[in-house]
Amino acid sequence: MMFLIHMYKYLFIALFLCCCFGNAQEIIVLDADSGEEISNVAVYNKDKSKIALSNFDGVFNASVFTSKERITLKHIGYQEFKTTKLQLQRQGNSAYLIMKAQQLDEVVMSVSKWEQQKRDIPNRIISLDARSIAFSAPQTAADLLQNSGKVFVQKSQMGGGSPMIRGFATNRLLLSVDGVRMNNAIFRGGNVQNVISVDPFTIKNTEVIFGPGSVIYGSDAIGGVMNFYTKKPMLSQNDSLLVHGNANYRFASANMENTVHADINLGKKTWSSLTSMSYNNFQDLRMGSHGPDSYLRNTYVKTVNGIDELVENDSPKKQVPTGYDQINFMQKFLFKPNAKWDLNLGAYYTETSNYSRYDRLIRPTSDGLGLRSAEWYYGPQKWFMGNAQVQKKGNGKVYDGLKLGLAYQHFEESRINRDFQDAIRNTTKEKVDAVNFNIDLENKKIGDFRLYYGTEYIYNKVRSNGFDLNISTDEKTDAASRYPDGSTWQSLAGYVNGEYKAKPNFTIMSGLRYSHVWVDVVFDDTFFEFPFETADLSTGALTGSIGFSWFPRANLQLTLNGSTGFRAPNIDDVGKIFDSEPGSVVVPNPDLEPEYAYNAEIGIQRNINDKIILKGAAYYTYLVDALVRRDFSYNGVSEIEYGGELSNVQAIQNAAKAYVYGFEFGLEAYLTEQWSLSSNITFTEGVEEEDDGSETPARHAAPTFGDFHIVWKNQRLRTDLFLNYNGEIAYDDLAVSEQSKEYIYATDENGNPFAPSWYTLNFRSQYDVTNRFKVTASLENLTDQRYRTYSSGIVAPGLNIILGVGYHF
Known part of the structure; x- marks a missing residue:
């Protein structure tokens, strides 16, 4: 109808x-x-x-x-x-x-926060537009990144996705939405799921910078920067009211997804409004049929009348429980009184239902006969951002462009867990209020030299509490919080970045930034006798970059870039108390310094008659004073009782160095107007060096991964047959922390855990019934492989049928 x-x-x-x-x-x-x-x-x-x-x-x-x-x-x-x-x-x-095979004149925003020609930038950067996002039909923004074929994504549960870029992840990668950093004071070294708060339906363009981006983005931008730019309200070009919008529906069989989305734009000549809303419902995820039997969910815990029972799973390929719901809302206003001034106001809100941390629910007991946890789930993950941005174009005395940005963000998350047949359910809740203020300026008046400079102030306040609930008696008692309540994290920075076009075919870019960070923590000794009362950190870091883009010939580009990055300790590093793994507990450590990275990379790109595009890059990153979790002495002892269990004491420390190197290759071949090929492959190797000189594999160095696409299209139909591939990580090449997680890995001939290689064969298509009505159909994992991506707790989807319809009015 x-x-x-x-x-x-x-x-x-x-x-x-x-x-x-x-x-x-x-x-x-x-x-x-x-x-x-x-x-x-x-x-x-x-x-x-x-x-x-x-x-x-x-x-x-x-x-x-x-x-x-x-x-x-x-x-x-x-x-x-x-x-x-x-x-x-x-x-x-x-x-x-038809879009050109290669757009050397493509404009990107992320490197300086202002529009620049991609051909002039020495950094490796990829851009994903709304067209490619709609075609890949991602369920979450984490899937959007993974579908690019250039970013590796880890998943502990279905409600998540933690990107890995060049051997770094979590709090060593920076995530931003419309120029506002989402990284907050409790971003952890463990897998971070905040990227799912970004609604793929609202994204106009995603830009990923590979390598340090600290000159522009400050702390955390060591491995890379992921910028999500959402759609903007559109103005009318005449006196009438411009009304247009979109309605979408999507279904996926592997988790019985039902997603609906709608947005509407109202615009006049000087003002416009964009309203967007999406709702996702995901049921339990079904894994594939062909793969290791150890991945099957043969049993799970069921609680009946307050009694925990280990029951048989009637459908072992169904990962119980993994389903969840999510709602996304965005409202934007644009006011443009004249050609010089823009005022953009935005409100963003995302909330999930409770969602289980699947990797914790499949942990076996020490005897291997049962499951350790009866419950382990996250409470609703909430994110709100109010964002006001003013932009002026014109002839200022010291600038040609001015941007003022003020944003407020509120984050909420919680963790709820209970051991098998234990009456006590523990809950910790965290709230973070974050304020960001930016001034960014552009100066184009100095001949062939373009200057970008600005300042940034960030303030985070952390609220944290904990309590225990006896599910038999409903008695509620206070418990230790995850973080010191009332902690603050602040940063003040200034930067300058320059672009000089020495010749029409040779551009140099260089920049400097100084950031100062303050951490203020007061420890509560109600539950633990801390050997310290406060942590007052005041640290600074100077970062820089220099590089060039050179076209020795019109069809050949060479880039060289050297840069540094840093990450200052945050509240998660300084003040967290939690069980990192069975038998271990992490305690606070107020004596921390920033970690610092040195990076060098070289890139090459060759365009052969606009038919074949070859791309390659190699890089090396060296990290010093790395903030890592290591054994620790707490009040003179190496073991304490935590959660009723005698646990080994650990803490975040500046206790290691690390180096990561790798190679990235890409191919695009445009055979005819209808047929094209593309392929990507990424190789990463990472090693952590201890103070005693010993070396261990880095945890976030992803396995070799790649893809191969065969695309056919005409004016109405587009099809893509593609292969995704991941290499093996043998037991000896697993990080020490991963070797202890036997329950998420396959077992080799020696009985040791390892990450097997895997591949999937996939097909997707999009047909334009009319210029306004589109239908998409995809078949993922056609051979129904059963596999886990590296370090992931959840098993990837099996054969998955995805159907979608979209209407533009």
């Missing part, structure tokens, strides 16, 4: 347009892949005596051209297209342009 309603609506709009345009002089220019309107397309005849330009809605007036006159449509990002007005009228007053 809804389909018929939409079709009738579309037919009504078509009839209305025909009536309005009369003799069909209005032509709309669309992207051949996505169907999106393309603005600023130049349209001209042979001698350029007649010229038209497509407006914001992709429409140009063709009345200046005769019916059979040869005309050319040209846009910087698309292949040139020649046709006649008559031909365009015959195909529904529409022109479809």
Whole structure:
């Protein structure tokens, strides 16, 4: 019924347009892949005596051209297209342009917070636009990154996803949304799931910087930076009210996903509004049929009338319990009184239901006959951000562009766990209030030299409490909190970054930043007798970068970049108390310094006749004073009782060095207008060096991974047959912390845990029924493989059928 309603609506709009345009002089220019309107397309005849330009809605007036006159449509990002007005009228007053094989003139924002040509940037950076995101149909933003084929993602549970980039992860990667950092004072060294708070339906573009980004982004940006830019409200180009929006539905069979999304844009000439909402419902995830039997969920804990029982799983391939719900809301306003000023206001809210930490629920008891936990789940993960950004373009005395940003964020998370047949359920709850203030300026007045500079202030306040609940008596008692309640983390920084075009084919970029960080903690000795009362850290770090982009020939690019990065200790490092693994407890350590990284990388890119694009990069990163978890002496003892168990004492310490190196290769081949190939492969090796000189494998060095795609497309249909691949990590190459997690790994011939190699064969497609109505269909893991990605607790989906529909109005 809804389909018929939409079709009738579309037919009504078509009839209305025909009536309005009369003799069909209005032509709309669309992207051949996505169907999106393309603005600023130049349209001209042979001698350029007649010229038209497509407006914001992709429409140009063709009345200046005769019916059979040869005309050319040209846009910087698309292949040139020649046709006649008559031909365009015959195909529904529409022109479809095909994106260029390689856009060396692509604009990126992440490296300086201002628009720059990608060809001038020495850093390796990838960009994922709304077109490719919609085609891959990711369930979460973590899946969006993984689908790129260039970022490895770990999952402890279905409600999560922790990216790994160049051997670093969690609090050594920086995550930002619309220029505001999401990293807060309790981002941990263990896997971080905050990326799922970003709604894929709202993303206009995602840019990932590989390697340190501390010059612009400060602390935590050691391994890379992930920037999510959400869609902006659109203004009307005339006096009428602009109304348009989207409605989407998606289903996936592996976890019986049901997702609905809707957004609507209202715009006038000087103001506009964008409202977006999404709802996801995921049931328990089904794993594949072919793989290690040790991955099966043969038993699980069921609680009946307050009594825990270990019961048989009727469907061992179903991972019980893994399902959860999530809601995402975004509201944006844009006010543009004139060409110089923009005021953007945004409100973002995300909330999940409770979701189980699956890797903790499958931990066996010491005798291997049962399961350790009856319950282990996260409470609702909540994120709110209010973001105000003012931008001015114009002729200031010391700038050509000015951005002022003020953002407030509120984070909530909690952990609830109870051991098997234990009446005590422990809960810890954390809340973080974060304020970010930024001033960023751009100066383009110095000839071939462009200057970017600014300052940033960040304030985080942590609230944390804990309690125990007796599920038999409903008696509630206070318990130790995860973090010291009332702790604060502050940072003040200034930076300068310059771009100098020494020659048309040679660009140099360099920058410096100084950051100072303050940590203030007061320890509560109600539950533990701490040998200290406070932790007052005041640390600073100077970081820098220098690199160049050189085109010795028009079709060959060479880049070289050297940079440094740092991560200052946060509240999680200084003041956390938690059980890191069975038999171990992490205690606070107030004597910490920042860790510091030195990075060098080289890249090459070759364009062969706009048909074949070859890309390669190699890098080496050295980390000193690494903040790592190691054995520790607490009040003169190495073991304490925690949670009723005698546990080995550990703490975060500046106790190691580390080095990571790797290679990244990419291929794009455009065989015909319909057929193309692409492939990526990433190799990473990481080692941690102890103070005594011993070496162990780095925990977050991902296995070799890659993909291979065969794409066919025309103006309406796009298909992609692709292979995903992960290499093996043998027992001796596993990090020590991973070797103890036998329950999530397969077993080799010697009885030792290891991460097997795996592959999946997949197919996805998208068909444009009309310019406004799209249908997507995908088959993931066609051979129904049973596999775990490295370090993941949850087993990946088996054969997965994904169906989606989308309507743009």
